[in-house]
Amino acid sequence: MLRHIDRSDQGSAEKLSALEADHDSGGALPAAPKRRGSAELSAGKLGVVMNLPTLATLALVLAYPIGYAAYLSFHKVTPAELRRGVFPSVGLGNYQRILSDPLFLLALKNTLVFTAVTVVAELALAIAIALLIGQRQVWTSRVTRFLILLPYAVPPIANGLIWSFMYNFDFGFLNRLLFSAGLISKPVNWIGDPNTALFALTVPYIWRTLPFAVLLVHAALQGINPELFEAASVDGAGPFTRFRHITLPLLVPILVVLLVLRTSFAFVVFEEVLAITQGGPGDATWVAVWYSYKRSFAPPFDIGIGAASAYVLALIIGALALAYVTMIYRRIE
Amino acid sequence: MRQALLTRLALHTANLLVIAFLLLPLAAATIGALQSAKSLQASTRSVLPPEWTLDNFRVILSGGAQKGAIFEQATYLPDNVKKIHYALTNSVLIATTVTLLTLVFSSLSAYTVARLRLRWVIWLMNLNLVARFVPVIVVMIPLYVTFRQLGLLNSVWGVIIALSGFLLPYGVVILAPYFATVPRELEDAARIDGCSRFGAFLRVTLPLSTPALASYGAIVFIVAWNDLLIPLILNNRAEFMTLPVVIASLVSDLFVFHNLMMAICLIALAPSVILVLLLRRFVVEGLSVGAMKG
Numbered sequence: 001m002l003r004h005i006d007r008s009d010q011g012s013a014e015k016l017s018a019l020e021a022d023h024d025s026g027g028a029l030p031a032a033p034k035r036r037g038s039a040e041l042s043a044g045k046l047g048v049v050m051n052l053p054t055l056a057t058l059a060l061v062l063a064y065p066i067g068y069a070a071y072l073s074f075h076k077v078t079p080a081e082l083r084r085g086v087f088p089s090v091g092l093g094n095y096q097r098i099l100s101d102p103l104f105l106l107a108l109k110n111t112l113v114f115t116a117v118t119v120v121a122e123l124a125l126a127i128a129i130a131l132l133i134g135q136r137q138v139w140t141s142r143v144t145r146f147l148i149l150l151p152y153a154v155p156p157i158a159n160g161l162i163w164s165f166m167y168n169f170d171f172g173f174l175n176r177l178l179f180s181a182g183l184i185s186k187p188v189n190w191i192g193d194p195n196t197a198l199f200a201l202t203v204p205y206i207w208r209t210l211p212f213a214v215l216l217v218h219a220a221l222q223g224i225n226p227e228l229f230e231a232a233s234v235d236g237a238g239p240f241t242r243f244r245h246i247t248l249p250l251l252v253p254i255l256v257v258l259l260v261l262r263t264s265f266a267f268v269v270f271e272e273v274l275a276i277t278q279g280g281p282g283d284a285t286w287v288a289v290w291y292s293y294k295r296s297f298a299p300p301f302d303i304g305i306g307a308a309s310a311y312v313l314a315l316i317i318g319a320l321a322l323a324y325v326t327m328i329y330r331r332i333e
Numbered sequence: 334m335r336q337a338l339l340t341r342l343a344l345h346t347a348n349l350l351v352i353a354f355l356l357l358p359l360a361a362a363t364i365g366a367l368q369s370a371k372s373l374q375a376s377t378r379s380v381l382p383p384e385w386t387l388d389n390f391r392v393i394l395s396g397g398a399q400k401g402a403i404f405e406q407a408t409y410l411p412d413n414v415k416k417i418h419y420a421l422t423n424s425v426l427i428a429t430t431v432t433l434l435t436l437v438f439s440s441l442s443a444y445t446v447a448r449l450r451l452r453w454v455i456w457l458m459n460l461n462l463v464a465r466f467v468p469v470i471v472v473m474i475p476l477y478v479t480f481r482q483l484g485l486l487n488s489v490w491g492v493i494i495a496l497s498g499f500l501l502p503y504g505v506v507i508l509a510p511y512f513a514t515v516p517r518e519l520e521d522a523a524r525i526d527g528c529s530r531f532g533a534f535l536r537v538t539l540p541l542s543t544p545a546l547a548s549y550g551a552i553v554f555i556v557a558w559n560d561l562l563i564p565l566i567l568n569n570r571a572e573f574m575t576l577p578v579v580i581a582s583l584v585s586d587l588f589v590f591h592n593l594m595m596a597i598c599l600i601a602l603a604p605s606v607i608l609v610l611l612l613r614r615f616v617v618e619g620l621s622v623g624a625m626k627g
Contacts, residue, residue, distance in 0.1 A: 046530060047445045047454055054442040054501055055457075061472065061498020062464055068475035082481065132347055137340075140348035147355050149616060153609035154358075155559035157577045158598035161584065162362045165591045171373050173361035179378040187377075207358065212620060219621045268468045271561050275584055289470045296474050297566060303474055310471040321466035325459065 066314075073308035079301050087304075094308035103283060104309060107291040110198055111313075114287060115266040117202045118209075122262055123255060125206070126213035131247075133214070134221055152211040160275025163204035167191045167276065194284035197277055201285055204272050209265065213258055220254040221247070260324040264317045288313045365595035366390070373592055389596035393417060409588050413579045414597070416571040424575045424601075427489055427564070428557040431496045435553050436546060438497070439504025444534050446505060447512035448520075458509065461502035469499065473566045480567060487573045492564045499563075500553050507552075507623045511545035512538055548619030551612040555605045576601040 041049065073094055075087035098104045133145040151159070166173040167190035178184040191200045224247065232242050270289040277285040279294070288309070296306025365373070366389055368382035376383065391399050396417055397410040413420075445454045476495055477486070485491035515538045523533040539546075561577040568574055574582070580597055583589045609616055 041530070043449045043530075044451060047449045047451045050441040050445050050531075051454065051457065053438040054505070057438060057494070057498045057501055058460070058464065061476070061495055062467060065472040065475040065479070066467065068479065069471050072475055072478065077478065082478070085482075129351055132344065132351065135344055138344045138348065140345050140352070144348045144351050144355075146610075146613070147352060149609055149613055150355055150359075150606060152616070152620075153555050153559075153605040154602045155561070155577050155580070155598075155605065157559075157561045157580045158602045159358065161580055161594055161598050162358045164584075165365055165595060166358065166361050168591065171377055171591060173365065173380070176378060176380045180380050204358075207354070215617055215620050264466050268470065270470070271581075274561075274581060278585065289468065292470050292474070293562075293566075296477075303478060307471075307474045310468065310474055314468055314471040317466050317468060321463055324466070325462050 069307045069311060069314075072304055073311050075304055077303040077307070082303075090304065094304045095312075098305060098309045098312070103286060104291055106283060107286040107288050108312075110284075110286060111267055111269075111288040114198060114202060114205075114269060115263055117199065118205055118266045119259065119262045121202070121206055122210055122213045123258060125210060126217045126258070127251065127255075129210070129214045130217035130221055131243075133218060148214055149211050151208045154208060156208060156271035157275055159204055159208045160272040163207075163272070164191075164276040167200060191277055192281055194281050197281055197284045201269075201272055201276060204276065205266070205269055208272075209262070213262060216254055216258055217251065220251055224250050256327060257324070260320055260327070264320045264324075267313065267317055362595045362598055365591050366599050368592055370590040370592050373590065389592050390600070393593065393596055393600065411583060411586055411589060413571050413574065413582045414589075414593070417576075417579060417597075419572050420574050420576045420579045423489055423564075423573060424558060424577075427492055427496065427575060428554050430489075430493050431500065431557040432550050432554045434493070434497045435500045435504050436550055439501050439508055439549070440539065440546070442501075442505045443508035443512055444538065446509040448517075448534070448538075458505060461505045464502040465506075469562050472499075473562060477566050485567070487568050487570045489573060491567045492575070495563045495567065496557050496560060500556060503552065503623055504549050507549045507619050508542065508545050510622060511542050515541045544615060544618065545622075547612060548615040548622070551608060551616050552619045552623070555609060555616075558605045 072087070074089060074091060075081075076090050076093075077087050081087050129144070129148070133141050133148060135141045165171075169175070169187055169189050169192060172187075172190070174190065175184070175187045178188065191197050228246050229242055232246060237245070268289050269287055270293065273279065273285055273287055273290050279286045279290055292306045292310040292313070295309060296303045364381065367385045367387070369384075369386055369388065372382040372384065388400075392410070393414060394417070397415045442457070445451065446458045473495070476491075480486050480491045485494075519537050519541070520530075520533040523537045524530065528536060559577065560575075561581060564573075564575045564578050565581055568578065571579075576597075580594075580601060583594055583597070
């Protein structure tokens, strides 16, 4: 993207070389008429002034808290310390405690399982649905294309609560549907079984986050030159061969981007867990963010433990982000 | 010929399946919200209720003052629902303010990325790319401690500041490429006519970038309207809750029945769903630019 900006700069540079030279030195236009008001700021100063609001906000809401979270993770911070305003140091104590806490390790494992299931399912569904809404020969594809964005707008907590109603053992909508269709004779216990509860959580999450994946794949499909398919057809390639040897290879870059983005977002699933299972049954659906949240803002209100566990999660995601940004640059090159 | 007919039939079927999946939760919520607790409990195996009613919405939107026929006997309504007018006001106030603030701040930054070739600004752009990966929970725990000391807990401003910080990086990522596509000659012409560099940005580049501003504005409004974790951690008094926080507070309340919850969910999701359907093209554009180019 940065390369793109440079290109547009060069385009105008050819036409307005005099002005360009001036931009580079950052001074005012030599031939410009007298300006209203005070003298104009140089490019360097203007850059600082115009970025001040963003920099101040990012410093307050991102940079400082990230540093402060690290500090808190090495200190004892419970309501007693919060009242006194003094946080005694515990060294690596908080990290030792969470890494030896079976519940934290279970939460990490559940998060990994949840992420693997949702990401694989979403990538497969996204390719299928993106191909489907690109079909011009049936009008129902236009309806799907119109509705596909809908789940994106639904508040995650509302989505969770709606699915919790659908999954309900006694009054739930899914059991009602299956009864009406004559498919079951006694109600299904969707979220009450510790073995399946985590998988029951993946469906609402996939429902809510699928639109984003579909849109990206759809946009990438639009960019494929249709002549490629025509040429392959002439050579006798069937639809499956065309998909396997043309579409899929050309989709790889966007699929990799999606893989990283979706993985890092699925790692921080929270609302659906809160709304549907609250970590239960037992501790079958404790996930990483749920652990940090419960430790910090529910008894024992141990913010140091919460910060340490959140930091472990951030480091895992940070490694992913690094891979992502490196990849973006490789695509720009 | 026959082959083509079969293909079309298969495509229609696939589409209908996807549409059913997309609409299923909304249909369930609507059917749940339009009946009484009694009818939900009476027949647990039928999809449609014996009778429909709008009483759930009436009782919620009036804060419990108006009880319809089905609520004659029911006396229990959670405090947070009785004070739901606060949540409605707060949600509107917070989402609107965050949208305006982030639009202004990120436009200013995006312009410097697109037009002023300063090394540290490009570095700032990369920081924005990375910032989207910071998990909200990591930042919210220290922000809770800090805002507690500053007395910013239980206020709309704490939430506005935190949300703006999280959404700003997306703005720079979406707006900067668009600003760069506005021909520089137009700005230079305005400058020759006596505009300052900033004036040219304000009068030329910004008005020409309305589509990108709409994309980003719509996305910010939806995310701010839907966000739960930030106001959940910062605000716990009914006067400062947003709609998602009120919904979250009902989760563990065993006495609130599904019909009421579904009605509240529909009230909370209506504004953002309507917005996304109205501004569909812009949201699609924003999402794909935000993800692919940044």
